[in-house]
Amino acid sequence: MSCEVVKVVDVAAPFITELKDQISKLEVKPLLVAFLANDDPAAKKYAEWTAKTCADTGLRFELRECARTELEDKIVEANEDDKVNGIMVYYPVFGGTQDGYIQNTVSYRKDVEGLCHKYIYSMYHNIRYLDDAQTEKCILPCTPLAMVKILEHVGVYNKVLAYGNRLHGRTITIINRSEVVGRPLAALLANDGAKVYSVDVDGIMELHRGQGLKLKKHEVFETKVTLDEALKVSDVVITGVPSPNYKVDSSKLKDGVVAVNFSTAKNFNDDIKEKASIYVPSVGKVTVAMLERNLLRLHEYQTKEKL
Numbered sequence: 001m002s003c004e005v006v007k008v009v010d011v012a013a014p015f016i017t018e019l020k021d022q023i024s025k026l027e028v029k030p031l032l033v034a035f036l037a038n039d040d041p042a043a044k045k046y047a048e049w050t051a052k053t054c055a056d057t058g059l060r061f062e063l064r065e066c067a068r069t070e071l072e073d074k075i076v077e078a079n080e081d082d083k084v085n086g087i088m089v090y091y092p093v094f095g096g097t098q099d100g101y102i103q104n105t106v107s108y109r110k111d112v113e114g115l116c117h118k119y120i121y122s123m124y125h126n127i128r129y130l131d132d133a134q135t136e137k138c139i140l141p142c143t144p145l146a147m148v149k150i151l152e153h154v155g156v157y158n159k160v161l162a163y164g165n166r167l168h169g170r171t172i173t174i175i176n177r178s179e180v181v182g183r184p185l186a187a188l189l190a191n192d193g194a195k196v197y198s199v200d201v202d203g204i205m206e207l208h209r210g211q212g213l214k215l216k217k218h219e220v221f222e223t224k225v226t227l228d229e230a231l232k233v234s235d236v237v238i239t240g241v242p243s244p245n246y247k248v249d250s251s252k253l254k255d256g257v258v259a260v261n262f263s264t265a266k267n268f269n270d271d272i273k274e275k276a277s278i279y280v281p282s283v284g285k286v287t288v289a290m291l292e293r294n295l296l297r298l299h300e301y302q303t304k305e306k307l
């Protein structure tokens with residue numbers, strides 16, 4: 001067995017070092033406010049991890065627990081409060097389109113998760129800056145962004161290729177097409193040049209920029225490819241099924257595959273190590289690092305605006 005099991009602390013470490021350095025230079029430390037309006041244990045755990053990481057890096061973190069019926073007013077209050085630099089909400093709250101409405105209630109100036117329409121639209125359209133002068137980068141959703149950093153770290157991104165095309169030639173299957181992780185992730189990787197199979201219970205979609213990357217942004221295609229067929233040809237398989245009973249059958253995977261799991265449940269069996277060249281069992285620590293990085297960016301833009 002020659003499988004490399006990646007410790008994501010190593011991926012997060014250089015980002016944390018840079019964050020600490022930036023934060024040490026700030027007189028007033030940026031404040032992240034997180035709203036917990038559900039009783040999802042995964043959200044609670046994530047909140048605890050975020051609190052701990054923020055304390056370690058020197059950021060201020062405040063968890064505001066409230067009833068979901070109060071959430072909208074509480075967000076508006078935080079939007080208008082100059083002392084608050086970043087806002088996040090743990091999803092799902094109501095589920096469905098009402099959560100989409102909540103995502104858009106957070107001001108884009110404070111949206112650390114990059115989930116409001118302005119950022120999501122920019123991401124799907126491969127627009128990377130907020131302004132024509134390209135002084136302000138768009139905020140990207142934390143877990144999809146963390147996945148990009150991990151795939152860069154393990155060399156799935158090919159540095160010989162031009163920035164923006166570095167996944168050209170890679171085939172990637174993503175099992176989860178949720179609005180907060182799976183679908184944006186599929187778009188992001190396809191925009192960087194990959195051919196992506198996006199899998200969910202209601203079927204499979206194909207995303208790519210066409211032969212020779214002739215398109216500037218990805219397009220989405222209906223496909224007749226089955227999950228087994230997709231797994232057989234995929235260089236990378238990313239899973240995010242939130243159920244402990246769901247397991248990818250390792251025998252269906254390509255020898256030497258890069259396997260990444262972002263679900264709190266383990267979606268790969270232990271025998272993945274006999275098939276994969278690289279296995280990433282969890283990504284959470286990089287997600288939190290990206291959350292903090294987004295907060296610092298927003299803080300910087302807010303400071304610039306006040307001058």
Ligand SMILES: NC(=O)C1=CN([C@@H]2O[C@H](COP(=O)(O)OP(=O)(O)OC[C@H]3O[C@@H](n4cnc5c(N)ncnc54)[C@H](O)[C@@H]3O)[C@@H](O)[C@H]2O)C=CC1
Binds near residue numbers: 181199246263287
């Ligand atoms: N480590 C991290 O940074 C993060 C981890 N998570 C974790 O990732 C998991 C997923 O999170 P969300 O996308 O927010 O959850 P979600 O519940 O919104 O979405 C899960 C998706 O998986 C799909 N699914 C379920 N069974 C499937 C199957 N057999 N085949 C294909 N698709 C299937 C569902 O239909 C749904 O679209 C959770 O365990 C969550 O805690 C979420 C965000 C960040």
Ligand SMILES: Nc1nc(=O)c2c([nH]1)NC[C@@H]1CN(c3ccc(C(=O)N[C@@H](CCC(=O)O)C(=O)O)cc3)C=[N+]21
Binds near residue numbers: 043
């Ligand atoms: N708006 C929103 N954004 C989210 O990103 C979001 C959410 N809502 N709702 C809940 C889920 C859950 N989630 C986790 C992220 C990291 C760890 C995490 O740090 N896990 C550690 C493991 C911790 C341990 O060792 O126990 C790791 O992966 O290394 C866990 C769970 C984010 N979520």
